[in-house]
Amino acid sequence: MKISLTLEIAKSLMLARLKQTTVAAVGVTFSLTMFVALLGFMNGLNTMLDGLILNRTPHIRFYNEVKPNPNQPIDQSEEFGDYYNIIRSIKPSASRISIHNNEAIVKTLQEDPRVLGVAPKISAQVFYNVGTINITGVINGIDVEAEADLFFFQDYVTAGNYIDLKNTANSIILGKGAADRMMAEIGDVIQATTAQGNRIQLKVVGYYQSGLGDLDNVQSYASIATTQKMLGETASYITDVQVKLKDLALAPSMAREYRDVFGIDADDIQTVNAQFETGTRIRTLISYAVGITLLIVSGFGIYNILNMMIYEKMDTIAILKAIGFSGRDVNNIFIAIALTIGFVGGGAGLILGFLAGLGIERIPFETEALPTIKTFPVDFNPKYYLIGGVFGLVTTYFAGYFPARKASSVDPVDIIRGK
Amino acid sequence: MKGEIVLEAKGINKYFFSPEKTQVLKEVTFQISKGEFVSVVGKSGCGKSTLLYILSTMDTDYEGALFIDREEMNTKSQKYHSKIRNEKIGFVFQFHYLLNEFSVLENVMIPGLKLGKYSREELEHRAMEKLKIFGMQGHALKKANQLSGGEKQRVAITRALINDPLIIMGDEPSGNLDKKNGDIVFSIFKELTQEFHQTLLIVTHDQDFAAATDRIIEMEDGRIIRQ
Numbered sequence: 001m002k003i004s005l006t007l008e009i010a011k012s013l014m015l016a017r018l019k020q021t022t023v024a025a026v027g028v029t030f031s032l033t034m035f036v037a038l039l040g041f042m043n044g045l046n047t048m049l050d051g052l053i054l055n056r057t058p059h060i061r062f063y064n065e066v067k068p069n070p071n072q073p074i075d076q077s078e079e080f081g082d083y084y085n086i087i088r089s090i091k092p093s094a095s096r097i098s099i100h101n102n103e104a105i106v107k108t109l110q111e112d113p114r115v116l117g118v119a120p121k122i123s124a125q126v127f128y129n130v131g132t133i134n135i136t137g138v139i140n141g142i143d144v145e146a147e148a149d150l151f152f153f154q155d156y157v158t159a160g161n162y163i164d165l166k167n168t169a170n171s172i173i174l175g176k177g178a179a180d181r182m183m184a185e186i187g188d189v190i191q192a193t194t195a196q197g198n199r200i201q202l203k204v205v206g207y208y209q210s211g212l213g214d215l216d217n218v219q220s221y222a223s224i225a226t227t228q229k230m231l232g233e234t235a236s237y238i239t240d241v242q243v244k245l246k247d248l249a250l251a252p253s254m255a256r257e258y259r260d261v262f263g264i265d266a267d268d269i270q271t272v273n274a275q276f277e278t279g280t281r282i283r284t285l286i287s288y289a290v291g292i293t294l295l296i297v298s299g300f301g302i303y304n305i306l307n308m309m310i311y312e313k314m315d316t317i318a319i320l321k322a323i324g325f326s327g328r329d330v331n332n333i334f335i336a337i338a339l340t341i342g343f344v345g346g347g348a349g350l351i352l353g354f355l356a357g358l359g360i361e362r363i364p365f366e367t368e369a370l371p372t373i374k375t376f377p378v379d380f381n382p383k384y385y386l387i388g389g390v391f392g393l394v395t396t397y398f399a400g401y402f403p404a405r406k407a408s409s410v411d412p413v414d415i416i417r418g419k
Numbered sequence: 420m421k422g423e424i425v426l427e428a429k430g431i432n433k434y435f436f437s438p439e440k441t442q443v444l445k446e447v448t449f450q451i452s453k454g455e456f457v458s459v460v461g462k463s464g465c466g467k468s469t470l471l472y473i474l475s476t477m478d479t480d481y482e483g484a485l486f487i488d489r490e491e492m493n494t495k496s497q498k499y500h501s502k503i504r505n506e507k508i509g510f511v512f513q514f515h516y517l518l519n520e521f522s523v524l525e526n527v528m529i530p531g532l533k534l535g536k537y538s539r540e541e542l543e544h545r546a547m548e549k550l551k552i553f554g555m556q557g558h559a560l561k562k563a564n565q566l567s568g569g570e571k572q573r574v575a576i577t578r579a580l581i582n583d584p585l586i587i588m589g590d591e592p593s594g595n596l597d598k599k600n601g602d603i604v605f606s607i608f609k610e611l612t613q614e615f616h617q618t619l620l621i622v623t624h625d626q627d628f629a630a631a632t633d634r635i636i637e638m639e640d641g642r643i644i645r646q
Contacts, residue, residue: 005532012520319516322477323530323578324505326498413472416512416590 006329010336013316017309021337024305025345027298032349032392035291037356039384042287044361044377046280052211053276055152057269058119058242059251062099062258065265069093102238105262114245114254119146121240122227129191129199130182137178139192139220141227150244153221160186160206165223172202172226176209177217192230200230291388295395302341302399306334310407317407318415327408334407338400339393346392350385424489425585425618426451426474431483433469433641443469444481445641451586451620456612458629459622461638467622470638471590474620475508476500488585505533509579509587513594516575517563523550523574524559531581542581549577553607569600576607580617587611589621593628605631 014021068090074080099105102120109118122141127134144166147153154162157173165171172192174184184190188204202222209216222230228237245251251268259266270277310317317330361378433444443466451457459467472478474485476492479500485492487503495503504510517526527546531537537545550556553573558566566574572592579587589608593601605628611617612633621632629635637645 002532002535005529008532009529012518012525016520315516316518316520319518320529321501322475322504322510322512322516324501324503324533326501328498329501329533411477413478416516417468417472 006332006336009320010333010340013309013313013333014337014340017312020305020309021341024302025341025348027301028295028342028345028392028396029349029352031291031294031298032346032388033352033356034294035388035391036350036353036384037360038291039287039388040353040357040378040380041360041376042283043379043381043384046283047379048373048377050276050280053273054269056156056210057273058151059245059248059269060243060255060258061267061272062105062241062243062262063239063265063267064097064099066092066097097239098233098237099239099241099264102236102241105241108261109241109243109258114247114250116244116246117146117150119143119150119242119244120224120238121242122224122231122237123239124227124231125195126192126230128178128182129193134193135178135181137175137192137218137220139172139222139227139230141222141224143224150242156208156210157206158209160204162206164205165221168203168205170200170202170226170229171205171222173206173208173221174204175216175219176207177213178220179204179207181217194231196231198230198232202226292391295388295391298345299395299399302338302396303403306338306400306403307406309337310334310403310410313407314410314415317410318412321410321412322416330410331404331408334404335397335400338396338404341400342393342396346389346396349392350389353385353388354380423453424450425453425487426620427486427489428470428474429484429486431470431473431481431485433466433473433478433481443641444473447483447641447643449636449643449646451618453618454612454616456608456619456633457621457636458632458634459620459636459638460624460626460629463624465638466641467638468590471588471620471622475510475588476503505530506582507585509576509582509584511572511575511579511587511589511592513591517566517571517578519562519564522560522562523555523566526563526574527578527581530578534582536582546577546581549580550574553577569596569603572596572600572604573607576604580611586618586620589619589623591623592621593625594623601625601628 072085072087072090074085074087106118106120109115120143124139124141126137126139128137142153142165144153144163148162158176160173162173165173172190174182174190182190184204186204186206189201190204191199191201193199208219208221210219224238225235228235231237243254245254248269252270255266255268255271320330320333321327357378357380360376363376365373365376367373427450429448431444431447432442435441435443447470459470461467469478473481476485476487477500479493479497487507492500492503517523518529521529524543524546527550528539528542531542531545532539547556547559550559553576555570555573555577558570558574563571563574576587576592592608593604596604608619608621609631612619619632621628623629634646636643
């Protein structure tokens with residue numbers, strides 16, 4: 001049968017029951033609006049929360065770990081080399097924590113096409129001297145520009161200008177928690193003592209706030225040169241090399257590869273932060289489950305309304321059959337009604353869902369813990385609209401399928417005789 | 420006989436199974452030729468309506484053989500029956516049965532649109548022409564439920580005619596109408612058979628109506644007692 005005739009009859013049946021049809025369509029609209037808004041909001045939050053850690057974490061980190069030498073002298077001796085030796089109470093060797101020949105390592109990494117950027121770093125344990133007491137802390141010596149490019153350093157500097165760290169000699173950006181404890185204002189000079197006993201005066205040029213309280217109580221930032229001077233080391237002293245890759249998925253294999261090449265320790269982001277991926281996945285799963293439940297509920301609404309319509313329109317179905325419409329034609333008419341409800345209601349739902357997303361994005365969301373976030377984050381990924389749209393149509397199709405099958409099997413003789 | 424046989428029933432038996440097995444049609448055998456105006460009469464419950472539904476292919480649960488246009492129907496699929504109903508049979512029911520969701524014109528056009536032989540414009544033209552025959556052209560754009568009973572029945576007859584069917588079947592087409600409208604319907608049928616040589620098979624219990632037709636098939640207790 002011609003599609004135009006099916007659609008025309010479907011349209012007339014819907015217009016004859018406009019109110020019910022609208023209610024069914026509004027059900028679909030509501031559930032798709034919620035589906036899209038919920039997923040967008042949920043994933044916006046996910047991305048933000050993950051970013052909190054992942055933005056700040058290098059994809060691969062090279063360093064020397066303080067650990068016992070796996071190659072003990074007794075194993076190297078000719079006499080006992082083939083024995084099974086048990087040594088008790090091994091202590092870590094006094095190997096240096098700086099990375100040997102780090103310039104060559106950085107250069108090799110920068111030439112690798114898979115690498116987005118490389119940022120060297122020094123980690124130094126210090127005590128901040130406040131009056132008579134000392135507060136423990138860690139000063140990270142960083143390449144300010146590389147850190148800003150690769151790890152969004154500037155986003156987390158909540159007061160002061162991050163570039164002052166490079167331009168001002170002996171400057172420091174204090175963690176917000178540490179600054180509060182020391183009651184250090186920007187422009188103040190604080191005093192720190194390194195683990196080796198060197199004392200140094202540092203000028204506060206900004207506050208750093210990552211949103212993770214524990215981190216902000218301890219971490220502060222200085223330039224690499226300042227940190228080297230503080231530690232009394234030469235310009236080649238580097239303790240960490242941080243690498244950001246173009247493709248995060250390559251991190252484990254590249255970490256393994258370079259661990260062997262350079263002969264130093266390498267950690268990849270997947271191993272270090274496995275729990276974040278799990279959390280993200282479960283949050284996404286929950287939002288899909290809620291969204292799909294909404295859609296199925298609206299599917300039952302359509303099912304009910306179509307069933308009612310079929311009981312009301314028994315006469316119409318009987319007469320259509322009597323004048324030559326086959327069961328299949330009648331089936332198609334009711335499927336067309338269901339799909340029209342799904343298409344119109346769903347389309348409106350996607351648009352409203354988008355608008356709801358825009359609305360949520362404007363709601364102020366300011367919290368101490370998240371300095372970079374001013375409003376609720378929403379993810380407008382087209383993927384969610386596509387999934388919502390397709391799933392909406394599939395649900396309405398199945399909601400229409402059973403009533404349509406019932407309509408197609410109506411026996412016209414029963415109806416016409418019954419009068 | 421006037422011409423070729425358009426409808427033939429051979430030994431049709433039909434049973435109802437609820438509440439218990441009863442035979443409602445017994446060895447019904449007859450033929451209808453082209454151009455005949457035939458009426459089926461009988462008391463209420465004699466099986467004449469049941470017979471009509473079998474002849475119209477809507478009821479397929481029977482024994483015996485049915486030929487429409489010399490084509491055997493028993494062996495065909497439901498889908499094919501739908502096609503036959505659309506193309507070769509026009510229907511007029513006792514309770515007019517127009518589609519209330521559509522206008523008068525659309526009601527007339529729908530079987531034609533389903534057949535798909537003519538374009539929409541041609542069909543509209545044809546439908547208007549046929550409405551004119553019965554003086555209904557002024558009501559073409561009204562909704563079906565805005566018409567009176569007699570008007571509805573005239574539209575239903577127009578709809579039955581739209582695909583130039585081989586035969587028009589009527590189940591008490593004047594049964595629900597007053598005398599005046601019943602007479603109008605009868606005169607329409609008469610006109611159809613005389614001027615357009617339309618074959619008609621009308622089930623009725625109205626003796627006056629039947630008496631004026633070409634041929635009467637009289638039924639009693641599921642049997643044809645006179646034809």
